[in-house]
Amino acid sequence: MDLLFILVLAIFLGFELISKVPSTLHTPLMSGSNAISGITLVGALTSLNSEALNKSGLTVVLAVAAVAFATINVVGGYMVTDRMLAMFKKKEKAPKGAK
Amino acid sequence: MAQLISELSKNKDIIIGICYIISAGLFIFGLKFLSSPATARRGNFLSALGMFIAVVITLWSKNVIDFKWIVIGVIIGALIGAIASRVITMTQMPEMVALFNGFGGIASLLVGWSAFVMAPQALTPVSNLTFIAVILSVLIGGVTFTGSIIAWGKLNGLVYQKAFLFPGQKFINLILVLGILTSAVLVCIPGVGGKNILFYIVIGGAFVLGVMSVMPIGGADMPVVISLLNSYSGIAACAAGFAINNILLIVSGALVGASGIVLTKIMCKAMNRSLANVLFSGFGSVTTAKGAGETGEISPINAADAYLILEAANSVVFVPGYGMAVAQAQHAVRELGELLEENGCDVKYAIHPVAGRMPGHMNVLLAEANVSYDLLVEPGDVNPTMETVDVCMVIGANDVVNPAARDDETSPIYGMPIIEVDKAKTVFVLKRSMGAGFAGIDNPLFFKPNTRMLFGDAKASVSALVSEFKET
Numbered sequence: 001m002d003l004l005f006i007l008v009l010a011i012f013l014g015f016e017l018i019s020k021v022p023s024t025l026h027t028p029l030m031s032g033s034n035a036i037s038g039i040t041l042v043g044a045l046t047s048l049n050s051e052a053l054n055k056s057g058l059t060v061v062l063a064v065a066a067v068a069f070a071t072i073n074v075v076g077g078y079m080v081t082d083r084m085l086a087m088f089k090k091k092e093k094a095p096k097g098a099k
Numbered sequence: 100m101a102q103l104i105s106e107l108s109k110n111k112d113i114i115i116g117i118c119y120i121i122s123a124g125l126f127i128f129g130l131k132f133l134s135s136p137a138t139a140r141r142g143n144f145l146s147a148l149g150m151f152i153a154v155v156i157t158l159w160s161k162n163v164i165d166f167k168w169i170v171i172g173v174i175i176g177a178l179i180g181a182i183a184s185r186v187i188t189m190t191q192m193p194e195m196v197a198l199f200n201g202f203g204g205i206a207s208l209l210v211g212w213s214a215f216v217m218a219p220q221a222l223t224p225v226s227n228l229t230f231i232a233v234i235l236s237v238l239i240g241g242v243t244f245t246g247s248i249i250a251w252g253k254l255n256g257l258v259y260q261k262a263f264l265f266p267g268q269k270f271i272n273l274i275l276v277l278g279i280l281t282s283a284v285l286v287c288i289p290g291v292g293g294k295n296i297l298f299y300i301v302i303g304g305a306f307v308l309g310v311m312s313v314m315p316i317g318g319a320d321m322p323v324v325i326s327l328l329n330s331y332s333g334i335a336a337c338a339a340g341f342a343i344n345n346i347l348l349i350v351s352g353a354l355v356g357a358s359g360i361v362l363t364k365i366m367c368k369a370m371n372r373s374l375a376n377v378l379f380s381g382f383g384s385v386t387t388a389k390g391a392g393e394t395g396e397i398s399p400i401n402a403a404d405a406y407l408i409l410e411a412a413n414s415v416v417f418v419p420g421y422g423m424a425v426a427q428a429q430h431a432v433r434e435l436g437e438l439l440e441e442n443g444c445d446v447k448y449a450i451h452p453v454a455g456r457m458p459g460h461m462n463v464l465l466a467e468a469n470v471s472y473d474l475l476v477e478p479g480d481v482n483p484t485m486e487t488v489d490v491c492m493v494i495g496a497n498d499v500v501n502p503a504a505r506d507d508e509t510s511p512i513y514g515m516p517i518i519e520v521d522k523a524k525t526v527f528v529l530k531r532s533m534g535a536g537f538a539g540i541d542n543p544l545f546f547k548p549n550t551r552m553l554f555g556d557a558k559a560s561v562s563a564l565v566s567e568f569k570e571t
Contacts, residue, residue, distance in 0.1 A: 003341060003349055010350045014357025017127065020134040023452055024466075024475050026362060026459030029133055030196050030329050032143055033358045036126055037203040037332045039150065039351040043210040043339050045157045047217075048168055059213045064172040066209035069202045071176025072183070074154075077199055078147040079184035084192075084463055085140040091471035 028084045035077025041070035111160060118156040119347040125149025126351055130358070136472045153347055189467040190424050193457035197251040197325050203332035204243025207339040208302070211236030214342045215298055227287060232341035234283045234301060240335040241305025242312065247328050249313040254321060254456055262317040269379075272311055279304035316378065319421070319498075321456045323366045323377045330359020362458050369452035371504075371515040400551035402560065405527055406567035408551075412489035412525075414445040416481055418518050419461045420454045422495015422531070426557035429468040432494060435561050436470065438568040448474050449481040449518050451499035478518045491523040493544075495530075495557050501542045526550045529557045 021029050044066035047059065125145045132142025158169070187195045211233045218229065252258030282300040285291045316324050333355025340348025367374050409415065417436065423429060436446045448470060450461045462475050485491075493500050500520045503510040520526050521544050528550060544550055553560050 003344075003346065006346060007337065007349055007353050010353035011357050013127065014130075014354040015361060017130040017354070018358045018361040021130070022134065022136075023365070023450070023459060023477055024462040024472055025133055025136060025139055026365075026452075027192055027196070027457060027463045028139060028143070028459070029130075029358065030325070030362065030458065031192070031199070032129070032133065032146060033329060033333065033355045034196060034199040034203060035150070036129075036146060036351050037200075037329075037336045037355040038206070039153065039348055040203065040206040040210055040336045040339055041150075042153050042157045043336075043343050043345055043348050044172070044206060045154065045169060046160075046343060046345065047210055047213045056216065059216050060168055062209045062213040062216070064168050066206045066213070067169060067172030068176040068179075069209070070206040071173050072180040073176075073199050073202050073206065074150055074180065075177045076180030076184045076195075078143060078150070079181055080187060080192075080195065081143045082140065082147075083184060084189070084466070085136070085143055087189075087463070087466040087469075088136040088139065088472045089466070089469070090137070090473055091469075 024088070025085075028081050028088075031077055031084065032081040035074055035081060038070045038073030038077055041067060041074055044070050115156055115160055118152055122149040122153040122156075122347060123350045125152070126354060130354065189463050190427065191255075192463060193321060193325060193455070193460060194251050194254045196457060197247050197254060197321075197328065200325065200328040200332045201244045201247030201251065204240040204247060204328075204335050206240070207236045207332070207335035208240030208244060208305075210339040211240060211342050212302070214339075227289065229342060229344075230287045232338050234286055236335055236338035236342050237298075237302055238279065238283065238305045239331055239338055241302055242309040243328055243331040243335055245306045245309030246313045246324075246331070247309075249310055250321060250324050250328060253313070253316075253318055259314075260318040263314040268311075268315065272308075275304060275308055275311065279308065312378065318456070319453075320370075320377050322453050322458055322460075323363055323370075323374070325457050326359050326362035326366055327374075327378075328359075330356050330363060333357070333359055366453055366458060369516060371512070397545050398548075398551050400527070400553055402553070402563035402567055405551065405553055406564055408525055408527075409439065409444075409490055409564065410442065410568075410571075412439070412444055414488050415439050415447075415490045415492060416485075416488050416520070416523065417446070417448045418454075418491060418493045418496050418500055418520055419448065419450065419465070420494065420496025420499060421456060421460075422497075422529075422557055424455055424460065424464055424495070426495060428494060428558035428561050429464045429470075431558050431561040431565060433465065433468040433470050434565050435568070436474075438565060442568075446474060447476050447481060449476055449478060451478055451496070451518055454496055454499055478516060482519050482522075485519050485522040486524075488523040489525065491520040491526045493520055493526060493528045494561070497530075497542055500544055502547075503541070503543055507543070520544065521547050521549070524549060527553050529553045529555075529560050531556065 044063055047063040126149045129142040129146025132138040215233050249258055253260050279301055282297045286294055286297045313324060333352045337349050337352025337356055340352055417432060439446050448465055454461045465475060466472060498512060500518050502521045504512045504515040504517045507513060526549055528545060530552060545552060
């Protein structure tokens with residue numbers, strides 16, 4: 001029950017945070033949240049525990065694949081988001097020529 | 100120091116808990132800083148730092164022992180991720196995000212799967228709840244994975260891009276969903292035999308369902324689909340968190356899930372369609388009967404004449420669409436924009452929320468071309484002052500500037516908020532030919548007396564205007 005309670009609060013917080021993101025940044029928002037959903041990496045790492053290794057080879061294969069996919073998300077997601085955000089610059093207004 | 104470490108080791112759970120809270124906090128600040136382009140990059144860094152802390156603390160915790168396997172997985176993933184993030188062009192961003200959504204989904208599926216393999220087969224009420232979470236993470240993860248692969252294929256042209264419908268589709272989908280649900284429920288009920296088989300049926304069914312749900316959706320509805328799959332990938336991570344009882348996965352997954360839902364809602368609102376309509380109607384698969392059969396004279400213009408009008412203009416609004424991305428015209432557009440500014444003209448870029456193939460697609464392309472972000476405005480900012488705009492340049496956009504959405508109640512897109520370019524003093528429409536837009540609807544804008552058609556490749560047309568400016 002505790003976990004569900006936290007889940008609901010997190011969802012509300014998510015709605016609040018995301019509605020404040022301007023539409024200009026919606027693409028970086030998506031790639032950035034891609035990276036956050038790579039948090040599954042933490043889950044994949046905990047699946048690679050000693051118990052799992054002794055149990056069967058299948059769990060190792062599954063967990064290593066999960067680690068690889070989640071790492072793609074984390075590394076690729078943050079790097080591409082950073083690359084994009086670096087492009088968003090505010091330029092000094094060019095002096096307006098008289099017309 | 101050694102004593103301190105041994106003392107800390109005894110309280111591992113507390114330390115892990117604290118670190119997870121810090122990570123979640125950093126994710127939240129990361130998203131908060133995305134509220135302005137000025138702070139966004141720092142926010143992304145904070146978010147990455149949060150992820151780093153979470154991963155390091157998880158590795159440190161005693162349960163994880165076999166680093167050999169972890170290193171293999173991490174190196175493969177990091178290499179692919181790093182290379183992909185460097186070589187991708189901004190035009191391809193929707194494809195990359197679609198693919199990454201899919202990877203998030205499959206990762207959650209695999210975590211759920213390995214939790215299933217690990218779970219005691221003799222079920223107790225407690226593990227029963229875990230089973231439900233496992234099934235959910237596998238189901239949502241699987242749908243996200245194959246759905247994203249199809250979306251990716253539709254974006255880069257590997258898969259049929261229009262809505263794909265066939266007779267009996269709804270019936271087959273219904274059978275599929277019922278089959279998955281039955282198997283899923285049976286897996287969760289204690290004492291039912293053949294759980295492994297049933298579990299594989301759920302996985303396979305989820306894969307098929309993902310394909311079936313994205314195939315009927317046309318190319319220009321991809322902003323909605325990608326947002327929705329983004330949300331699914333978060334929900335899958337969340338379910339995986341419940342499956343392995345990890346609170347950080349639950350919170351982060353919920354944040355991503357909420358993010359995707361908000362974006363989906365914005366996209367649907369920008370098209371004045373319900374989510375159900377986008378997902379199930381097969382919009383754009385058939386060319387519907389043309390409303391009033393708009394007729395009238397179209398007035399073409401050449402670059403030399405267009406230049407004369409632009410040269411005299413005091414304010415110009417660019418309205419980019421997917422056509423600009425296809426023609427890779429963003430750099431030429433920025434150059435033209437700068438020349439106009441030097442000429443004393445007020446330049447803005449009006450961007451419709453569904454322009455392009457994903458939310459914010461046009462903004463990123465223009466930012467890449469070095470357009471200052473304060474010049475990028477939303478329809479609501481520019482519409483009220485449209486009458487005072489001298490020239491509106493529509494570059495590769497069609498449906499989002501179609502006045503029929505405002506005036507013609509019989510139009511399929513009636514009610515969709517548009518950028519009211521027809522109210523500007525002069526409208527230039529840069530277009531390859533007189534073909535209809537994605538929705539297959541005639542655009543009365545082309546026949547308005549204040550509209551001039553500049554036919555040809557968008558990049559070539561804009562470059563021609565740029566050279567006109569430079570020559571004089």
